Amino acid sequence: MNNVKxxxxxxxxxxxxxEDKIKISRICTFLNATExxxxxxxxxxxxxxxxxLRWSKLxxxxLFRIFSQHLILYSPPSKRERENVKKKSTVPQFRKNIYTKELIDYIIEIVIKGEMSRKEVVQEYGIPKTTLYRWLVKYSPKINEQFSK
Known part of the structure; x- marks a missing residue:
């Protein structure tokens, strides 16, 4: 799934x-649901x-990671992030965005193929410029190998 928008x-x-050829009978039993x-x-x-969650286990x-990737790519910075506000909360707080390998590969691929410029990627997805450049240095050779096969 390339499009998480x-x-x-x-x-x-x-x-x-x-793809995994899972039988409907197994699904029905696991989810306690009818066909x-x-x-x-x-x-x-x-x-x-x-x-x-049950589907993810089966x-x-x-499956939740797809939604997390959507948030990373398409949600605007929160008011707290813009104002650097540190607020005490009882709910878990995440210090950094977690970029999966699939997401990094996708971003690098669209830059290498020329679908988007580096500047467009930074603006569209809110990925810090230094992070994008680090990814390009670290992962570009691997992506280029995949294209040449």
């Missing part, structure tokens, strides 16, 4: 099920978080 989680789940309910989930753009695939 428009997420249709049911379609993605169905794609993983087909019709499973098909409804495939057609659903969003799912309840507990159901999504598929052995972190």
């Amino acid at each position: 428009d997420i249709h989680i049911g379609t993605l789940i169905k794609q993983i099920v087909l 019709a309910e499973i098909n409804d989930m495939y057609n659903s753009e969003s799912l309840d978080s507990t159901i999504l 598929l052995e695939y972190d």
Whole structure:
């Protein structure tokens, strides 16, 4: 899944099920659902978080990470980030954005292919310029090898 801007989680789940050739009987048993309910989930753009967690376990695939990547790429900086406000909270606070290898590869690929310039990537996705340049130095040779095969 290259596009994390428009997420249709049911379609993605169905794609993983087909690729992994998971039998519908196993899915129904694991999720305690009927075949019709499973098909409804495939057609659903969003799912309840507990159901999504069960699917993640069944598929052995972190479906929540897709949403995290969407937040990293497409959400504007929070007011706290813009103002450097440190507020005490009881909920977990994350110090840094976590960029997955897949996301880094995708960003480097669009720069190497010329789909976006470095400046456009920095502006569009809010990735710090130094981080992007570090990725290009570190991962570009590996990406170039993939294109040449």
